[in-house]
Amino acid sequence: MEYVIIAIVVVVVAAAGFLGAGVARTRRAKMARLPPSSTTGETATLPNPTETVAPSIDSPTQALPIPAPDVEAPDLEAPALEMPEPTANRLIRLRARLARSQSTLGKGLLAVLGRDRLDERAWEDIEDTLLQADVGVASAGEIVQRLRERTRVLGTRTPGDLRALLSEELVAAIGADTDRTLHTFPHADAPAVVLVVGVNGTGKTTTCGKLARVLIADGHSVVLGAADTFRAAAADQLQTWGAKVGARTVRGAAGADPASVAFEAVRMGTEDHVDVVLVDTAGRLHTKTGLMDELGKIKRVVQRQGPVDETLLVLDATTGQNGLTQARVFAEVVDCTGIVLTKLDGTAKGGIVFAVQRELGVPVKLVGLGEGADDLAPFEPKAFVDALLG
Amino acid sequence: MFDTLSERLEKAFTSLRGKGRLSDADIDATCREIRIALLEADVALPAVRQFIGAVRERAGGAEVSKALNPAQQVIKIVNEELVEILGGETRRLRLAKSPPTVIMLAGLQGSGKTTLAGKLGQWLKAQGHTPLLIAADLQRPNAVTQLQVVGQQAGVTVFAPHPGTAEGGISGPPGDPVAVARDGVAEAQRRMHDIVIVDTAGRLGVDTQMMAQAAAIRDAVDPDETLYVVDAMIGQDAVTTAEAFRDGVGFTGVVLSKLDGDARGGAALSVRFVTGTPILFASTGEQLSDFDIFHPERMASRILGMGDMLTLIEQAEASFDADEAQRMAGKLATGTAFTLEDFLEQMMALKKMGPLSNVLGMLPGMGQMKDQLAQVDDSDLDRTAAIIRSMTPGEREDPKLINGSRRARVARGSGVSVFEVNQLVDRFFEARKMMAQMAGSMGLPGARRSNRKNARKSTRGAKKGKKGKAVRGPTAARVPAGLPPGMGGMAGGGMPGQPMPDLSKLKFPKQ
Ligand SMILES: Nc1nc2c(ncn2[C@@H]2O[C@H](COP(=O)(O)OP(=O)(O)OP(=O)(O)O)[C@@H](O)[C@H]2O)c(=O)[nH]1
Numbered sequence: 015m016e017y018v019i020i021a022i023v024v025v026v027v028a029a030a031g032f033l034g035a036g037v038a039r040t041r042r043a044k045m046a047r048l049p050p051s052s053t054t055g056e057t058a059t060l061p062n063p064t065e066t067v068a069p070s071i072d073s074p075t076q077a078l079p080i081p082a083p084d085v086e087a088p089d090l091e092a093p094a095l096e097m098p099e100p101t102a103n104r105l106i107r108l109r110a111r112l113a114r115s116q117s118t119l120g121k122g123l124l125a126v127l128g129r130d131r132l133d134e135r136a137w138e139d140i141e142d143t144l145l146q147a148d149v150g151v152a153s154a155g156e157i158v159q160r161l162r163e164r165t166r167v168l169g170t171r172t173p174g175d176l177r178a179l180l181s182e183e184l185v186a187a188i189g190a191d192t193d194r195t196l197h198t199f200p201h202a203d204a205p206a207v208v209l210v211v212g213v214n215g216t217g218k219t220t221t222c223g224k225l226a227r228v229l230i231a232d233g234h235s236v237v238l239g240a241a242d243t244f245r246a247a248a249a250d251q252l253q254t255w256g257a258k259v260g261a262r263t264v265r266g267a268a269g270a271d272p273a274s275v276a277f278e279a280v281r282m283g284t285e286d287h288v289d290v291v292l293v294d295t296a297g298r299l300h301t302k303t304g305l306m307d308e309l310g311k312i313k314r315v316v317q318r319q320g321p322v323d324e325t326l327l328v329l330d331a332t333t334g335q336n337g338l339t340q341a342r343v344f345a346e347v348v349d350c351t352g353i354v355l356t357k358l359d360g361t362a363k364g365g366i367v368f369a370v371q372r373e374l375g376v377p378v379k380l381v382g383l384g385e386g387a388d389d390l391a392p393f394e395p396k397a398f399v400d401a402l403l404g
Numbered sequence: 405m406f407d408t409l410s411e412r413l414e415k416a417f418t419s420l421r422g423k424g425r426l427s428d429a430d431i432d433a434t435c436r437e438i439r440i441a442l443l444e445a446d447v448a449l450p451a452v453r454q455f456i457g458a459v460r461e462r463a464g465g466a467e468v469s470k471a472l473n474p475a476q477q478v479i480k481i482v483n484e485e486l487v488e489i490l491g492g493e494t495r496r497l498r499l500a501k502s503p504p505t506v507i508m509l510a511g512l513q514g515s516g517k518t519t520l521a522g523k524l525g526q527w528l529k530a531q532g533h534t535p536l537l538i539a540a541d542l543q544r545p546n547a548v549t550q551l552q553v554v555g556q557q558a559g560v561t562v563f564a565p566h567p568g569t570a571e572g573g574i575s576g577p578p579g580d581p582v583a584v585a586r587d588g589v590a591e592a593q594r595r596m597h598d599i600v601i602v603d604t605a606g607r608l609g610v611d612t613q614m615m616a617q618a619a620a621i622r623d624a625v626d627p628d629e630t631l632y633v634v635d636a637m638i639g640q641d642a643v644t645t646a647e648a649f650r651d652g653v654g655f656t657g658v659v660l661s662k663l664d665g666d667a668r669g670g671a672a673l674s675v676r677f678v679t680g681t682p683i684l685f686a687s688t689g690e691q692l693s694d695f696d697i698f699h700p701e702r703m704a705s706r707i708l709g710m711g712d713m714l715t716l717i718e719q720a721e722a723s724f725d726a727d728e729a730q731r732m733a734g735k736l737a738t739g740t741a742f743t744l745e746d747f748l749e750q751m752m753a754l755k756k757m758g759p760l761s762n763v764l765g766m767l768p769g770m771g772q773m774k775d776q777l778a779q780v781d782d783s784d785l786d787r788t789a790a791i792i793r794s795m796t797p798g799e800r801e802d803p804k805l806i807n808g809s810r811r812a813r814v815a816r817g818s819g820v821s822v823f824e825v826n827q828l829v830d831r832f833f834e835a836r837k838m839m840a841q842m843a844g845s846m847g848l849p850g851a852r853r854s855n856r857k858n859a860r861k862s863t864r865g866a867k868k869g870k871k872g873k874a875v876r877g878p879t880a881a882r883v884p885a886g887l888p889p890g891m892g893g894m895a896g897g898g899m900p901g902q903p904m905p906d907l908s909k910l911k912f913p914k915q
């Protein structure tokens with residue numbers, strides 16, 4: 015019977031071989047179609063720029079290799095523009111929001127740690143509670159192991175001491191003195207470029223909007239690049255955010271080449287001397303090689319004009335163990351420099367970031383705490399863990 | 405990637421070959437492995453606990469069968485339990501006696517409701533219904549626009565009286581989703597739509613205000629079905645959230661979304677476990693047609709990380725001549741004896757198994773490779789077959805013969821470009837090399853066995869009872885690069901003399 019299976023596998027492998035060639039071919043063909051830096055005949059077939067080009071933008075040059083994007087300038091007089099909340103207050107709200115979802119995690123752990131005897135059962139309970147926060151089998155095992163050793167060595171007994179010890183372990187596991195600076199400082203002659211990536215529905219567009227707002231609050235000028243040309247109304251969504259926070263949005267027609275839109279956003283940002291360009295990309299499952307290639311290309315094309323300063327992977331806190339696989343593949347394709355952990359305002363704990371930190375060393379830099387424009391805060395391990403432990 | 409449950413159990417059981425009945429210690433060790441496997445598949449802990457209880461009970465009483473080794477037997481039990489919990493059989497959508505049937509969608513932010521509305525609309529339309537989509541997500545920026553576009557793609561009418569949160573709408577009065585939903589149903593009645601699908605904003609279980617709003621929408625439209633849409637990638641929070649939606653809105657069915665990824669989808673089990681509500685549909689991609697009825701057996705195998713091997717094997721049996729296949733495998737092992745003629749035969753047998761995409765969909769954990777393969781369609785097979793058929797028997801026997809002028813002739817004969825012929829020939833040589841390697845790693849007679857030896861060594865090191873890393877052996881070494889992880893555990897060396905009638909045997913390597 016094994017032979018039957020092998021026979022299938024044979025054909026599949028062979029087919030994969032042919033196909034592999036086929037894919038490479040179509041991909042190459044596609045690349046060739048893209049007009050990265052020189053003019054090609056393609057421009058004609060691409061959708062024309064719409065008439066809604068805002069007057070405040072210098073007219074795009076005729077020689078544009080890419081479809082001149084539809085640029086929307088925010089109406090700065092519009093009363094809809096709200097004043098961003100100072101970032102300093104946010105951490106306080108972060109703690110409150112995290113506490114709102116008051117985890118059984120903290121309570122359960124402390125109940126266990128408060129027992130007079132730490133038997134096998136107790137340690138298992140500790141591990142279970144970590145597992146319920148999506149920390150994952152391997153990371154949870156490690157944390158418990160270390161905690162065990164330290165309680166033994168230190169002879170810790172009181173719940174207070176144990177809590178402190180556990181908190182320390184968790185902070186250490188997430189990276190106590192990891193550099194979490196967001197690199198959004200403009201270069202001498204070019205804007206800082208931030209690329210926002212992730213699987214579908216994690217909160218990329220929302221994060222772009224919120225981040226733009228933080229930057230603007232800090233006195234930076236921002237251009238948004240709507241490189242999600244695939245999902246219905248994705249560019250509109252980003253543009254609505256842009257208008258709300260006072261950032262201009264560069265977009266292409268539906269189905270346009272996302273790399274071209276990203277390139278154009280950065281080009282415009284450079285031309286207009288803005289400080290930061292935020293590029294929102296389409297959600298894509300890390301298993302879709304075609305789409306991951308597309309993402310790699312977006313980054314490469316943008317890099318023709320200068321470095322990408324931050325590549326932020328947006329992870330949804332509700333994500334389970336698959337989050338690690340996501341991070342692994344995205345890191346491989348676009349070399350992520352930071353994680354944005356969203357939807358922490360819910361009951362999910364986002365424990366998968368422990369595994370991501372452990373295996374990939376990509377630090378969490380920002381957290382999303384709601385759908386509001388100000389619901390984004392810098393990640394602080396101590397606050398995160400404290401809030402987690404209640 | 406995670407080891408599959410079958411691999412884990414193989415390791416746990418290496419020490420107990422030949423025993424008549426599983427001892428308590430064996431069962432403990434087994435349950436530990438099952439627990440880890442389920443947790444890594446994101447099954448929520450409470451569900452894991454109960455599940456293990458059930459397995460423990462059944463495994464304890466079970467006589468070890470002669471046909472199956474203990475690992476296989478436990479997996480069989482685990483699989484059966486999983487399928488049972490996941491639903492046994494699938495339920496169909498309940499339609500109202502007097503139309504319109506109202507379907508309401510609910511779920512967390514980003515779970516895939518709006519896309520699902522379009523998919524469901526298209527699917528129902530294809531069945532002769534006239535659905536109306538109602539845009540009651542006035543929260544997320546441009547969710548209404550998104551539904552309008554999706555509706556247009558599906559060829560389904562969208563009722564969107566309020567623009568929701570959009571650039572133009574920011575300063576306007578905030579919309580009332582309850583009113584929109586209510587008006588939508590009235591509109592459907594007026595315009596003779598027999599089904600309405602209400603898209604609602606994503607919300608958190610802890611957001612009491614938003615949950616109250618969802619309940620108000622429900623009361624306003626009195627849905628025949630409320631579908632809870634849950635992302636297949638969700639982790640332990642699946643239980644808490646499902647409970648919150650059950651208590652806050654109540655739902656009659658579950659839809660699992662983003663199943664086209666490689667998440668194991670343990671959430672299916674968690675949600676089923678806490679709510680008992682059947683899973684009706686699976687959403688499997690970004691295209692509107694990527695939508696299917698939920699299949700519990702496929703989900704069970706997926707959670708266990710084994711693909712839908714049983715079905716595959718059944719189909720393979722029906723399509724392949726066993727002796728023929730055996731002869732083929734022998735050729736493979738030697739590397740060079742496998743000819744284009746053989747390849748053609750195998751390809752035709754594969755074709756008999758049904759659409760290629762279905763067959764590939766059943767292979768376990770193929771990851772990236774699967775995604776590539778998904779792009780081969782049956783016409784590619786036909787084209788390839790046409791090329792081979794344009795070759796002389798001699799050429800098929802020895803593809804090295806096919807020189808420049810012969811290639812041109814073959815291309816003309818099969819109506820393809822010379823480039824394609826070149827590619828076929830080149831890839832054939834490459835594929836053949838790969839096959840020989842693979843045959844080696846699978847322990848086919850005549851092939852190199854080094855890989856198997858490694859695998860055995862790694863299992864010996866794994867003592868039962870140890871958790872975490874210690875239990876995992878190196879998986880990478882076992883299969884040549886490019887092979888899906890699940891494959892390693894699938895086709896074992898095959899112990900001579902073992903009775904073969906049991907199909908599940910195929911899944912488990914015997915060493
Ligand atoms: N509660 C909560 N919701 C959030 C947060 N961040 C984003 N969301 C919501 O999650 C949903 C998806 O967010 P998007 O920003 O559209 O996600 P995306 O990754 O751009 O989605 P795609 O482009 O479709 O892949 C929206 O309903 C957001 O309002 C957060 O921190 N907390």
Ligand SMILES: [Mg+2]
Binds near residue numbers: 218242248296297
């Ligand atoms: Mg988006």
